Amino acid sequence: MIFAVVSLSLLWLALSQSLDVLSAVVGIVIALGIALLQRRLFPGVAPFVSSLLRRPLQLFAFGATLLWRLVLSTLYTSWLILTGRGEGRLIALPLRVDDPLGRFVLLNSITLTPSTISLLAEDDVVYIHWLQSRGEEADWREAKEKIERRVLALFPRSADADR
Numbered sequence: 001m002i003f004a005v006v007s008l009s010l011l012w013l014a015l016s017q018s019l020d021v022l023s024a025v026v027g028i029v030i031a032l033g034i035a036l037l038q039r040r041l042f043p044g045v046a047p048f049v050s051s052l053l054r055r056p057l058q059l060f061a062f063g064a065t066l067l068w069r070l071v072l073s074t075l076y077t078s079w080l081i082l083t084g085r086g087e088g089r090l091i092a093l094p095l096r097v098d099d100p101l102g103r104f105v106l107l108n109s110i111t112l113t114p115s116t117i118s119l120l121a122e123d124d125v126v127y128i129h130w131l132q133s134r135g136e137e138a139d140w141r142e143a144k145e146k147i148e149r150r151v152l153a154l155f156p157r158s159a160d161a162d163r
Contacts, residue, residue, distance in 0.1 A: 004035040055154060062150035069113050069147060077114040077131060086131050090119070093144050095126045102155030109147050116143075 005028070012027030013019065052059055080086035097103050107118040107126065115131035130140055 001035050001039060004038070005031045007031075008034055052154060058150070058153040062147075062154055065146055065150045066109050066112070069109075069143065073113040073115050073143075080115070080131060086115075089130050089132060090127060091130055091140050092125050092127050093141060095121060095124050096148060097151055097155060099155040102151050105154070106148055106151045109151070110144060113143075 008031035009024075009028045012031060013024060016023050016027065077086075095103070095106075097106050103121055107121055110116050110118045110126075110128060117129045118126060119129055120127040126144070128140065128144070
């Protein structure tokens, strides 16, 4: 909680661009209020954050993979739009992430990349709307599994966690 209060206070000072004592006190009070509210509303987040901090390499690999997918997908989607060759498809892909928060991160990561939207995760299947070039087969599975592999490193499957 101290890390959150200090981080939010520093963010407040940076955004307010003021080193006035009153501004700093207001920022600290607001940061403390946000940290307490977050702790009360989302009590399971603290263990999650501490578990992520214990896996910095996996977290970095996930961020790098997501950033790379964002760049590639943005270029591809821009090309499809500019050439007028885009065609949407609904697909169903198997889902290997068991952890609810891990699924949330995976589905939002898929949706963040241009040309894809996660529509529904049901049982062990995720339904995605994917933009592709007309008449071509795209390898959706490869793109999803690159991100999913990184999410699984952050949120190990329950069977793997028992070992």
